[in-house]
Amino acid sequence: MNNAAAIRQVAVLGAGVMGAQIAAHLANADMPVVLFDLPAKEGDPNGIATKAIANLAKLNPAPLAIKERAQLIQPANYDQHLEALRTCDLLIEAIAERPDWKADLYRRVTPYLNDRAILATNTSGLPLSALAQSVPDTVRSRFCGIHFFNPPRYMALVELIPCATTDPAILDLLETFLVSTLGKGVVRGKDTPNFIANRIGVFSMAAIMHQTQVFGLGLDLVDALTGPAIGRAKSATYRTADIVGLDTMDHVFKGSAHALPQDPWRSYYQVPDWLNTLIAKGALGQKSGAGFYAGKGKQVFDPTTGTYRDAGAKPDEAVQAILKRKNPAEKFAALRASDHPQAQFLWAIHRDVFHYAAVLLAEIADNARDVDFAIRWGYGWSLGPFEIWQAAGWKQVAAWIAADIAAGKALTTTPLPAWVDQVDGVHRPQGSYSAAENAYKPRSSLPVYQRQLYPEPVLGEAPHRYGETVFENSGARLWTTGDGIGILSFKTKLHVIGDDVLEAVLASLNIAERDFAGLVLWQTEAPFSAGANLAEAVSVVLAGDFVSFEKAVAKFQQTTAALRYSAIPVVGAVQGLALGGGCEFLMHCDRVVAALESYIGLVEVGVGLIPAGGGCKEFARRAMDEAKGGDLLPFLRPYFEAMAMAKVSRSAEEAQQLGYLKPSDVIIFNPYELLYVAKAQVRALAETGYRPPQPRPIRVAGRTGMAAFQMALVNMRDGGFISAHDDQVSLKIATALCGGEVDANTWVDEAWLLGLERQAFVELAKTPLTQARIEHMLKTGKPLRN
Structure with a gap:
């Protein structure tokens, strides 16, 4: 009994800080949740739970991956809605640390539990053996502790605590659910004060x-x-x-x-x-x-x-x-x-x-x-x-x-x-x-851990051996575990993308097309990539060698195009930061598998540049597909805003909303399952007759779109919301996104859009204000507003 799918609906008892945020993380995992609390003394009887749900959108860090997830949380109260417990497979009690209050609540809710439902307490240290005395004999084998840490979305730890009567199969089921569905690190503690x-x-x-x-x-x-x-x-x-x-x-x-x-x-x-x-x-x-x-x-x-x-x-x-x-x-x-x-x-x-x-x-x-x-x-x-x-x-x-x-x-x-x-x-x-x-x-032998091909290590264990090296240079390593799939991992600090990484990607694609069924871009540790290697670029810029600089930009574009049009499926596996060029790499993969805690964005404006690795071109193509022959502007606008405002997603799901990830990309909760799932995606693509996409013309908004965005920028500049240089950088984004000085609805090829990206990138790099931004970022790690 360790199939997490057995848990289909959850009730959280108690809408306080922990209860509401536990409910939020369950909703993040697409789990319907009923959030209970006492009936309000005035107004809507569900008022306490309803207010707690509304408050989730105001908290920072955000408990919800996207605000819409709150719709999966149903407010309820103990006087009117106990019947709703009959369809719940798991109840998590998260009320105050008062044994008498918990005992009263258990006596009240247990008559409504179905014969499979698990009752778990989120106590942070009360003795389970004492709490179990208030649970009927028929339920006691399904009672245990499930201690989340605050904030539940972000803290990895959940302590799973059995009492003497807990059925071991219940613990295996919960551990599987917590590890894979909710992405947690589970530790089984003993029933001792404060646990571990x-x-x-x-x-x-x-x-x-x-x-x-x-x-x-x-x-x-x-x-x-x-x-x-x-x-x-x-x-x-x-x-x-x-x-x-x-x-x-x-x-x-x-x-x-x-x-x-x-x-x-x-x-x-x-x-x-x-x-x-x-x-x-x-x-x-x-x-x-x-x-x-x-x-x-x-x-x-x-x-x-x-x-x-x-x-x-x-x-x-x-x-x-x-x-x-x-x-x-x-x-x-x-x-x-x-x-x-x-x-x-x-x-x-x-x-x-x-x-x-x-x-x-x-x-x-x-x-x-x-x-x-x-x-x-x-x-x-x-x-x-x-x-x-x-x-x-x-x-x-x-x-x-x-x-x-x-x-x-x-x-x-x-x-x-x-x-x-x-x-x-x-x-x-x-x-x-x-x-x-x-x-x-040894470690747990639960099947769920077989999905963690390289689990989090502990000092003193045998170190991970990351397969057999196929190709390696100073920037990256191509390796395999012998299953017909290549894995490319960057070696640079923060996995920044310089010439050595570009060389490795191009060489690895050539090898993979010959020897493997597909390729996974996966880093052995976060982040995925902090973007282009600014330190490498700034020396060329300050030397005034813009011929070499433009060639480097062209090589970056060549590399992202090679990812997109490779003869084999290419899957990106991301957790943590994927910024700038790292985001553009992902945008050109056939599919992305993203851990929920992935923070993705095109942030080039922070250093006075625009996305020039195909990011503007990809957004233009996606807007065309979404418009389905209609007006392009409504579909271009959110992409323009994302780039002009350097928006970084606060979750992988928000990255889908912003357009950095496609609707077909896959989101998982446990980052240690990334490689396992990415390989599965490669196999699925390869075994269903994969054919690479073909280059096709793109319908652009032209001068009309540029004028619309320019008008919005003037208002923002005059209102003091952006600087004059922000205005110039954003106008370059609008130009590359809309296809430049052409009529609305003109069809252009990808090379045209990439040329606009490259031209704007180089022109901006020549300006003292952009050079100052790049140098400030390298020195401080923070953007300069100038």
């Missing part, structure tokens, strides 16, 4: 707060030390607490202390007096306008004075130098040996979490891999605690921890468990260590 991620993550925050006081560091300095500098989320520690809410953090700490009476670290789950004072004053973080930070994050609270001061402290240069060391063993040895308080702080917070995770492993998780994935997916660490420890030298770090425990420097005198000295690392090619079973456990 919050048990370790909340402790880590408590330990950092304690060590902040011990070493007398400012809160902004701690954030500078505990964010990307050590491979953790940008919001680090205290900014994260402001996002969560100081009152919520206080509640979580108190809840942890209450739920863990035997935990040797229990005394650290308490907030200092100065923090209680902030909470009492209503300084609760972002939701109240002030917390640890105020003034839109520019000021930080100073516990020693009880006032706010300017934020922006940076780590000492000597400590920064240690953190930049690439060898983890050398880095940790230097941190521990240093007398600098910041270095001592960093060693202490790592030691504390290593110590805690080792002692807790057998109790909370099946194996060390589940702990590391839970922290990576749920808390945004680049490596989990056991991975960091192992990378730094398992035996040496264990000896240092033991020495600190003996010297009274650790937070408790609890010794490391005996298994720590019996292994030399917890991740091995054969699996990850289980302290409960004293064995290395």
Whole structure:
């Protein structure tokens, strides 16, 4: 029973922040959802759920892939609509963390469940065994925990928690559904307080707060030390607490202390007096306008004075130098040996979490891999605690921890468990260590994971071997796994497209047409491509060698045309950014398989240029097809706006709305399934008698279309919405999109439109304002408005 198709409709019980956003992500996956809440005391009885659904469109980051997905969410209330539960295959309870309230709700809804329906609670840490007591015996085998992390669309982690009576087949079904349908990383936890991620993550925050006081560091300095500098989320520690809410953090700490009476670290789950004072004053973080930070994050609270001061402290240069060391063993040895308080702080917070995770492993998780994935997916660490420890030298770090425990420097005198000295690392090619079973456990054998040809790795496992190399240069590598399909992966930073990548694409297409049934463009890691290699182009531009520059543009166009007219099917597989030339590559593939979290756009105007790899030409062709012989302008306008405003989709589905992806392109939720599905698309095209498209003339809007867009640009320029140079760049887009100085409805060939693109691209590159934009982007990574 692991077919995710068995779940066809879902009910979410509770329309609060989590419930509504869980419903939104289910709707993203084309899943009909009934969103329940209490009946409103006045007006529409469904008012609470209806308001929650309407609010989804206002949230940032957006819970909905496109706003229209909200139509799949049906508002309901417990008084009138419990009958609707009979057709639901999964109920996700997401009400407040009150066991008595949850028990009352279970007793109320379970009489309406069909005999297959699964009842799951989204509790973040309440004991499942206690909650199960309120579930009838007939339903108890279908009851479990399904803990999403906030925001549910973007956070990879879902913890799946069984109770003693849960049918294992139910867990397999849910894991399959969560992994493939919703795109999640699933970790199966044990029924222990706070489960895995919050048990370790909340402790880590408590330990950092304690060590902040011990070493007398400012809160902004701690954030500078505990964010990307050590491979953790940008919001680090205290900014994260402001996002969560100081009152919520206080509640979580108190809840942890209450739920863990035997935990040797229990005394650290308490907030200092100065923090209680902030909470009492209503300084609760972002939701109240002030917390640890105020003034839109520019000021930080100073516990020693009880006032706010300017934020922006940076780590000492000597400590920064240690953190930049690439060898983890050398880095940790230097941190521990240093007398600098910041270095001592960093060693202490790592030691504390290593110590805690080792002692807790057998109790909370099946194996060390589940702990590391839970922290990576749920808390945004680049490596989990056991991975960091192992990378730094398992035996040496264990000896240092033991020495600190003996010297009274650790937070408790609890010794490391005996298994720590019996292994030399917890991740091995054969699996990850289980302290409960004293064995290395392989990954799940559920069929859904066979779709992940190269699953997310954990440090210490056997590294992925990406097939057999067929062709390779400095820009890209063509390889195969022996199934008759070629795979092309870029090697450049951010997978930018320079001459070496263009050469690789052209060479790979020649080889693939001879030796393979089809070709997949797939990167072994995100992004798909940040676009053309500006650094390569700017040196040519600044040297004034515009003959070579135009030849480079022509070569780019030649490459995208080769993708489009290849004798074999070419499928693009995209996740993350696909900007500029990366987007144009996708637009010329026969089909694209896109992960939901794909952010696609033609953004050339940001550097004072226009799409010139066939992007304007492709939009002109698509507008012609959509117009079906009628007026072109209504179909050209959204494409013009997308390019002129450098619109980047906030999801793959929005990319379809904007026209960057075709209606026939495929959207999936789990990025680790991209290559599997892309290969399936190649086979489907190849095995149904694939024939490449043939070049055909394109009907264009000509002067009439250009004039219409020019009029709109004048209004925007005069209103101060765009600069004079924006106006010139956008006018060039209009020229290339509409076919230039020809009559309306003139038929032109692709070479004509590509010539207009190329001419405009080169003319703009000659202007000082565009050159300034390119240089500014290279220096700062941000667009210049000039």
